[in-house]
Amino acid sequence: MKWITAEDLENIAIGATLLGTGGGGDPFVGKLMALQAIQKYGPVKVLTVDELDDKALVMPVGSIGAPSVSNEKIASEEEVYAPAEVLKDFFPERTQAIMPIEIGGGNSLLPIACAAKMGLPIVDADAMGRAFPESQMVTFFLKGYQPEIVAMADSQGNRIVYYPKDGEWSEKIARAITDVMGGNANMVDNVFSGKIVKECGIRGTLSLAKEIGEELTILNDSVPPVQRLLDHLNGFSLFEGKISHIERNVEGGFTRGRAAFTGINRNKGEELEILFQNELLLAKKDGAVLASTPDLICALDYETGRPITTETLRYGARIHVIALPCDQKWRTKKGLEVAGPKYFGYEVDYQPVEELMGEKAHV
Amino acid sequence: MKWITAEDLENIAIGATLLGTGGGGDPFVGKLMALQAIQKYGPVKVLTVDELDDKALVMPVGSIGAPSVSNEKIASEEEVYAPAEVLKDFFPERTQAIMPIEIGGGNSLLPIACAAKMGLPIVDADAMGRAFPESQMVTFFLKGYQPEIVAMADSQGNRIVYYPKDGEWSEKIARAITDVMGGNANMVDNVFSGKIVKECGIRGTLSLAKEIGEELTILNDSVPPVQRLLDHLNGFSLFEGKISHIERNVEGGFTRGRAAFTGINRNKGEELEILFQNELLLAKKDGAVLASTPDLICALDYETGRPITTETLRYGARIHVIALPCDQKWRTKKGLEVAGPKYFGYEVDYQPVEELMGEKAHV
Known part of the structure; x- marks a missing residue:
């Protein structure tokens, strides 16, 4: 570009x-x-x-x-x-x-x-x-x-x-x-x-942002856009569900809150919870961490694959939650001190999303 | 100087x-x-x-x-x-x-x-x-x-x-x-x-501050220092009393609070209350306003005549409270809007201290 x-x-x-x-x-x-x-x-x-x-x-x-x-x-x-x-x-x-x-x-x-x-x-x-x-x-x-x-x-x-x-x-x-x-x-x-x-x-x-936009908006293709995206970015599909609860508080110059999801399709009968502070920071399925900051947790509209901002998550929306590995710079000791889950007050030890997903795959 | x-x-x-x-x-x-x-x-x-x-x-x-x-x-x-x-x-x-x-x-x-x-x-x-x-x-x-x-x-x-x-x-x-x-x-x-x-x-x-300091510290004189000061500055003696209650809150970058005084000498049996926000802003005797911002309300040590800061007012201290007229610039409509009693939330119409004291003198 x-x-x-x-x-x-x-x-x-x-x-x-x-x-x-x-x-x-x-x-x-x-x-x-x-x-x-x-x-x-x-x-x-x-x-x-x-x-x-x-x-x-x-x-x-x-x-x-x-x-x-x-x-x-x-x-x-x-x-x-x-x-x-x-x-x-x-x-x-x-x-x-x-x-x-x-x-x-x-x-x-x-x-x-x-x-x-x-x-x-x-x-x-x-x-x-x-x-x-x-x-x-x-x-x-x-x-x-x-x-x-x-x-x-x-x-x-x-x-x-x-x-x-x-x-x-x-x-x-x-x-x-x-x-x-x-x-x-x-x-x-x-x-x-x-x-x-x-x-x-x-x-x-x-450039990457532009490529992602292109990938999600090309319609006539045999592979679904979200799958294309996950392949391109080495990402993981975390959950498909409907938002059953959403709360937001504007405090100290941030929007903080949580969203709960009830599973659909392959996740039927399961629950996902996402905690956010402006950005989506932690995703837990039935209490087990699926992905956490600094890895990327993204909410996509289930129908179109379009990403949804924290502000526009709304009750009843059907969402495909995916996760992407963050840049290696964030996976250092200092990187995790600055932006890992503990910094935000979540009592979770960071594990790279690839490992968490790998473990799930083996269970 | x-x-x-x-x-x-x-x-x-x-x-x-x-x-x-x-x-x-x-x-x-x-x-x-x-x-x-x-x-x-x-x-x-x-x-x-x-x-x-x-x-x-x-x-x-x-x-x-x-x-x-x-x-x-x-x-x-x-x-x-x-x-x-x-x-x-x-x-x-x-x-x-x-x-x-x-x-x-x-x-x-x-x-x-x-x-x-x-x-x-x-x-x-x-x-x-x-x-x-x-x-x-x-x-x-x-x-x-x-x-x-x-x-x-x-x-x-x-x-x-x-x-x-x-x-x-x-x-x-x-x-x-x-x-x-x-x-x-x-x-x-x-x-x-x-x-x-x-x-x-x-x-x-x-220069005026320096003169006041000189006036309050010259000891060998027939007129008491506070009286000399009131004469020099056209001031008024408001109250002589002991501090019976003091409260301070540090909030939003200010020290706010109130002090209550029990009268001694000529004020025996009377009560004075002073409200402050960093500075002393309003003085009321038995509920009646004696002086208010933007006029100056000053607390002096009863023995020495030395002025006392809001921070060093303490329970039991014997105090001589005096008031001085403020500069005329503060007595305009704009001046009172900016620093009159109502600005600070006191439901009091400003009256110059000379008038308030004149009225008292005539009662």
Whole structure:
């Protein structure tokens, strides 16, 4: 992918929603913003990580907060662009490209809008290889790189630049600001050099999102789209069921909750429970863990195979739950400390989804 | 006062604690910081408001948060200087002087430390003529001037610069940041030109603080010090009593509470109640209002006449409560909207203390 054009946005939105495991903000709103920006300013040039200058800076763009809020309080154009524009003034000569901070829903599309508006290329990479709810859950942090400068903006016109002590403080401050800004805000953090992005970035994730979108939307094929997807991504089908219970709480700048599923087809008579904090984080069947963060748990519409955001899970919906292995960077000791199940308060020892599924297959 | 030397600090601390109506942070800690800075960097030149260049910038320095926190978690030197130093880098050519944002306890002394460290003069003025708990309660705001850029710092090493939409948003953001920073932080806001400081500043308040300190500490005089003070400041003696009850809550970055007093001497058999939010805001005798914000309510030690901070009011202490008229700028419609009793949730119509005391005199 050399350029992102208006025609690519739908597929990127679908793929990013899947990779975002339900989080990352509303893909539909993000798509409209990216579409509007591309129509106005033209297509966006895509750089591979290897094309970055070692010394140039990359600005990762994203929204932060509770998707339950941003889905109703849609970001203004100004608010989306402001953090990158404010920071660009700090480094006018060095800014080479925009990057999505995460691959997930709207957060993969807002950076495209931002790049179009600012006349900058976008890097085909992100800092999670999925979406995560907290801002220190990035591969930069795993390697010990801490954000030195962060910019945030809201729909009111407030603009904030801060120099956090470290990544955890950056998250604490960002969350407090998000809360006072009404539960959702836009930010640029983890501004690093091309050299560091080469070391830490998870490569090709925008292209991967687009491919997933293509795979799920090609209709005339002998293999069902979800199966094609699982083959391509080494994924696993976890459960087919109907949502029998759903609860969400917006607290501290997050949407937290749980969804329960009653099995259909091959899972008839079984129960699945998924716990989430913006993203789907833990899946248990009849009490046994099937998959957990940092591996990806994705909810697909049973009929169409289209991924569903945490916000749009609703009572009665028929869902195909699948899981994908996360990037190896998350399976290190540090990676699991930062984004493993225990960090979120789940008393579960992480096991890779391949192992968990392998065990199931052998039972 | 042309210079502030080490010898002036004790008197300024006493006077500022009185004018701060109990708030503004610990004067003792502030005095030690100013002393250390003056010993290290030399005395601080004092400018009158009229000596400011119209186009130069003045940086008002202060701490924000719950005094209950800052009294125990004493600010680091670095944290006190950081906000002004960060902002000076934004306006290297234009910064002419430091100013206390309020006259109150430590908040009159930290700016002296800051000026000494930065080699800048201090302006003999402030933006309240007393202390108030919220950051939009400044005379700049009354005239429609809103902070355009604010800097904050904490003891962890976090530094924040923000561009608020307006003064109310500035306070909301500052308070959220203060909360996440642990309940207390240091800031520079309301950076304005000399011209605007000439229009809005309350003049001569550092000198006045020093004079009050002198008046309360001269011992060999026929008139008692408190009486001398009331004569000098057109003040009123409200009540003499013992504290029979005191409660404080640290919430949302403030110390809120109430103190009850049982009368002694001429007030024997009477009860006084004072409500506070960092500062003493409302005094009622047997249910009738004696004085209310924005007029100044001050608690003095009954024996020595020394002013007492809200934090050091304690059960059993014998106190002389006095009141002083506030600056006329606070008695306008806008002034009362911003800092009158109703703003703080007290269902009381503001009446100037002179009128309330005049009525009492006629009963």
